[in-house]
Amino acid sequence: MNVFVLNAGRCGSTTFIKACKHINNYSSEHESRCALLGEARFDYPDGHIEADNRLSWLLGRLDRKYGDSAFYVYLKRNDADMAYSFTKRYASGIIKAYRGSGILMGLPEETDPMSVSLDYCDTVDSNIELFLKDKTRKFSINLEHIQQEFPTFWELIGAEGDLISALAEFDVKYNATRVRSEPQHESLLARGAGKLSRLATNLPAYIKNA
Numbered sequence: 001m002n003v004f005v006l007n008a009g010r011c012g013s014t015t016f017i018k019a020c021k022h023i024n025n026y027s028s029e030h031e032s033r034c035a036l037l038g039e040a041r042f043d044y045p046d047g048h049i050e051a052d053n054r055l056s057w058l059l060g061r062l063d064r065k066y067g068d069s070a071f072y073v074y075l076k077r078n079d080a081d082m083a084y085s086f087t088k089r090y091a092s093g094i095i096k097a098y099r100g101s102g103i104l105m106g107l108p109e110e111t112d113p114m115s116v117s118l119d120y121c122d123t124v125d126s127n128i129e130l131f132l133k134d135k136t137r138k139f140s141i142n143l144e145h146i147q148q149e150f151p152t153f154w155e156l157i158g159a160e161g162d163l164i165s166a167l168a169e170f171d172v173k174y175n176a177t178r179v180r181s182e183p184q185h186e187s188l189l190a191r192g193a194g195k196l197s198r199l200a201t202n203l204p205a206y207i208k209n210a
Contacts, residue, residue, distance in 0.1 A: 011077035083117035
């Protein structure tokens, strides 16, 4: 049986596959065939777990190849957090393909990135939900509760291996969006106060040399 982890992206799919690497009776990869055309795009080996957010745009072809014979995981995350992560990668990847000259052709460049990212998440989630409507083997997992829900997924697909090590992978951040640390986020007020302080300190020297 093949397993497909459907998702919009920025919701832990890389980590999910890292966890699946601890399953002995399935192979698992992340976006392993995304550069291929035709039938080769869907020619996954038997007993394989694949996570690829681009499959959400190829669901008709995925259905034609696997239909109800596969097991489908719907990997989800809080929409606001997912969209925010996309805004941090706004100039590249699938969100860039969605906006501008892509799916939202002619979208003004100054459009609020968060609004565009939320629109993308809603579009992809709707695609996945419609696809799964008639599927009998499916399971939804929320990133926020993945430690509790992954063991159920493990059981549903009859996984064999090291579940403890698999769960430990979710304590590691893979492919995380980099957020600058708090000390680097000086407010305008703080920067202004610093400049005034330096000016006051050097004022006597300025007057003396005037």
